[in-house]
Amino acid sequence: YEEQFQVHIEKVNTALQEGEIEVFRESFLDIHPYDQAMFFNQQDEEARGQIYTYLSPEEMSEILINIDLEDVTAFFEEMDPRYAAMILAEMPTDDAVDVLNELDKEKVASYLTIMDQESANEIKQLLHYEEKTAGSIMTTEYVSIYNNMTVSETMRLLKTEAPDAETIYYLFVLDGDKRLVGVLSIRDLIIADDETKIEELMSTKVVAVSVAKDQEEVAQMFRDYDFLALPVVDFQDHLLGIITVDDILDVMEEEASEDYSMLAAMSNTDIKDDN
Ligand code: ATP
Ligand code: MG
Incomplete structure (x- = not known):
């Protein structure tokens, strides 16, 4: 399976380099969004710029929800604002809010004015909830x-x-x-x-x-x-x-690494005290 996967990734790579949109889309969209994210994350700025023109905002949103928040924030900065706003509207609302919380207020306001009214309203509501509360991590897409x-x-x-x-x-x-x-x-x-x-x-x-x-x-x-x-x-x-x-x-991961940093900081102080 792994060997076949590598061959497939090579095909995606070649299509990207040669600018064959249809071949790229077909082979790239065939792999799992996590693998798409890994592939996307390895590209340089130029290749990313090319990918933005090959994929719809909806397709791009699937990729970005699998990438670390800091990286995603940087990618938003390099995108066309209209494209970025459409991606945010396509993302699950909780993920969109996470991204917007990392951006400066003016940027957030401009995205919210570009995107469709319904998504903007839902996101605006969620932006009001205090950090690290249930409201800040919930999504409004339920049945x-x-x-x-x-x-x-x-x-x-x-x-x-x-x-x-x-x-x-x-x-x-x-x-x-x-x-x-x-x-x-x-x-x-x-x-x-x-x-x-x-x-x-x-x-x-x-x-x-x-x-x-x-x-x-x-x-x-x-x-x-x-x-x-x-x-x-x-x-x-x-x-x-x-x-x-x-x-x-x-959340569990976040809390575990916070606890770990605290323990590490505590044992550092212990060492200093002993000296
Ligand atoms: P089971 O464990 O009975 O085989 P399941 O595996 O299909 O069911 P579970 O996720 O275990 O589903 O949910 C079991 C039951 O709990 C479901 O019938 C569901 O109606 C109920 N349930 C789901 N969410 C809640 C909730 N928030 N509060 C109370 N009950 C809930
Ligand atoms: Mg069960």
């Missing part, structure tokens, strides 16, 4: 349904909602006031009869995170409950977003 819907209505809705959702594994159930009243997994849905009401299937003891909760405590909830995603709510139980387990892995 929500209503308690009075039937299984078959839900299935139909899923066809239109699923493409843009961060995960479709859990469906979050709202009442008429848009309060979170239940949750069910896609497994629960698939095995039920078409005419069954969601109300009868959903579990009503919903574990939810309040929007101001510290991210470290959110990570602990993921360890405790083993869910793949958790809903985020305000004080009135309105659903604001979801946090998925892959974003929590990043």
